[in-house]
Amino acid sequence: MRPVRAFAAALIVLASAAPAHAAPAPAAPAPAAGAFSQATLTRARAARDAGLRDDAGYDALRELCTQVGPRLAGSPGDARAVAWGLETMKRMGFSNVRAETVTVPRWERGECHVEITAPWPQPLVACALGGSVATPEEGVEAEVVAAGSIDELKALGEARVRGRIVFFRGHMERARTGMGYGAAVTVRGRGASEAAKLGAVGVLIRSIGTDSNRDPHTGAMRYDSTGTRIAALSLSAPDADLLDRQIASGKAVRLRMRNTSRSAGVAVSAKVIGEFPGRGAGAGIVVVGGHLDSWDLGQGAHDDGAGCVIMLAAAKHAAAAGPPRHTIRVVLFANEEFGLSGARGYATRHEAELARHVVAMESDLGAFDVWGLETGFGPGRETLVTPLMSVLAPVCTEYVGNGTRGGADTGPLTSRGVPALQLATDARPYFDLHHSANDTFDKVDVALLRENIAGYAALIVMAASGDVDFGRLPPAAATPVATPVATPAATPR
Numbered sequence: 001m002r003p004v005r006a007f008a009a010a011l012i013v014l015a016s017a018a019p020a021h022a023a024p025a026p027a028a029p030a031p032a033a034g035a036f037s038q039a040t041l042t043r044a045r046a047a048r049d050a051g052l053r054d055d056a057g058y059d060a061l062r063e064l065c066t067q068v069g070p071r072l073a074g075s076p077g078d079a080r081a082v083a084w085g086l087e088t089m090k091r092m093g094f095s096n097v098r099a100e101t102v103t104v105p106r107w108e109r110g111e112c113h114v115e116i117t118a119p120w121p122q123p124l125v126a127c128a129l130g131g132s133v134a135t136p137e138e139g140v141e142a143e144v145v146a147a148g149s150i151d152e153l154k155a156l157g158e159a160r161v162r163g164r165i166v167f168f169r170g171h172m173e174r175a176r177t178g179m180g181y182g183a184a185v186t187v188r189g190r191g192a193s194e195a196a197k198l199g200a201v202g203v204l205i206r207s208i209g210t211d212s213n214r215d216p217h218t219g220a221m222r223y224d225s226t227g228t229r230i231a232a233l234s235l236s237a238p239d240a241d242l243l244d245r246q247i248a249s250g251k252a253v254r255l256r257m258r259n260t261s262r263s264a265g266v267a268v269s270a271k272v273i274g275e276f277p278g279r280g281a282g283a284g285i286v287v288v289g290g291h292l293d294s295w296d297l298g299q300g301a302h303d304d305g306a307g308c309v310i311m312l313a314a315a316k317h318a319a320a321a322g323p324p325r326h327t328i329r330v331v332l333f334a335n336e337e338f339g340l341s342g343a344r345g346y347a348t349r350h351e352a353e354l355a356r357h358v359v360a361m362e363s364d365l366g367a368f369d370v371w372g373l374e375t376g377f378g379p380g381r382e383t384l385v386t387p388l389m390s391v392l393a394p395v396c397t398e399y400v401g402n403g404t405r406g407g408a409d410t411g412p413l414t415s416r417g418v419p420a421l422q423l424a425t426d427a428r429p430y431f432d433l434h435h436s437a438n439d440t441f442d443k444v445d446v447a448l449l450r451e452n453i454a455g456y457a458a459l460i461v462m463a464a465s466g467d468v469d470f471g472r473l474p475p476a477a478a479t480p481v482a483t484p485v486a487t488p489a490a491t492p493r
């Protein structure tokens with residue numbers, strides 16, 4: 001999960017910062033959006049209802065979590081997941097099933113130990129952030145200095161930081177939209193490099209998560225290309241609380257941390273692609289997907305095994321409701337978590353056919369309650385929202401707005417103009433589990449999984465009908481979105 005929606009929010013900020021007296025540019029008349037036929041609406045309801053009774057998605061997810069499990073990019077689990085994806089697509093009746101190879105960075109977790117050595121010694125539960133280097137073999141021991149954010153760290157200055165271990169103590173807000181993620185995740189990505197600039201010898205963050213389990217949440221971090229690289233670890237929430245309480249005593253708190261993670265070159269992974277072909281030479285492409293890779297601590301059940309099986313099952317029900325005009329293409333993306341290799345690779349490899357991509361959809365927020373619809377249509381497409389909402393009514397009733405730019409994997413498509421459709425799901429339970437050892441199959445509720453499948457099955461039928469034109473998005477960063485986003489949210493994935 002990645003904070004892509006922050007981009008849309010940034011566009012809105014830019015828009016509101018424009019001088020109030022500036023005359024609006026004359027809008028070119030938008031081409032007609034068209035209208036959905038009665039036959040399309042009937043097929044969409046049939047696909048939706050089939051989705052509400054679906055077993056294929058839950059069965060496939062059970063199999064993925066049981067027979068493959070963790071599948072960090074470039075690991076043996078990742079290779080097994082690709083084989084699973086190919087086999088599952090064939091079994092579900094997809095055509096043109098293939099793997100498109102992509103080079104991914106490899107990283108090995110190793111072992112991680114953290115303990116408070118003074119004033120009151122206690123072991124802490126922590127894990128390395130993805131991409132972290134090792135500590136020196138003997139570990140590091142130093143006094144801790146706490147900061148709530150990177151700005152707070154900078155305000156402390158080198159005199160307070162040099163030779164110390166920095167603890168980023170900020171809490172992530174628990175919100176239905178997931179908006180707390182974008183704000184909280186900055187310290188995970190950049191905290192180590194910022195702390196190293198001030199002379200820190202190691203970094204610990206409070207897990208970017210919203211649970212109170214003693215399970216740390218991992219996730220990608222990155223180093224500046226120049227500068228010292230120090231180990232970056234994540235503490236479980238109760239351990240971050242413990243550290244906070246010892247610091248609050250006013251006594252100097254010392255920590256020992258030892259970590260053996262390492263980068264291990266590159267490996268070959270693959271995106272897995274399958275289709276239900278459209279009709280005729282002019283058929284467009286409706287691309288839908290999730291990411292096949294996962295972090296290594298759990299089973300990747302919600303992140304993002306769920307997204308993969310939701311789209312596989314939804315596409316199957318959409319095709320079963322009647323032959324689509326446009327090709328329905330499911331992409332199980334590679335290495336979303338540790339560099340977006342599959343997303344970038346897809347946009348580059350399929351550049352020549354992007355003009356034929358009529359819409360992109362991505363599921364990467366787990367199989368939780370669907371509460372709304374978000375669109376990312378070109379200008380003048382407002383009339384399409386009402387029929388979409390009417391078909392979705394048994395699944396969700398809120399229209400979020402026209403501000404989505406897809407998720408992490410479809411972002412490279414929407415930034416090249418491909419419109420987006422996305423169901424909004426409850427992010428609260430998602431961030432309890434996300435990137436932790438607790439992201440396991442038993443946490444998946446079959447009724448909620450079916451709700452997601454049903455919603456996407458209906459959307460796919462309507463998008464692949466060829467009845468309407470969703471327009472094109474303006475090139476990234478050039479123009480503010482047409483409709484304000486009702487709930488500006490970081491798209492966490």
Ligand SMILES: [Zn+2]
Pocket residue numbers: 001291303304336364493
């Ligand atoms: Zn994800």
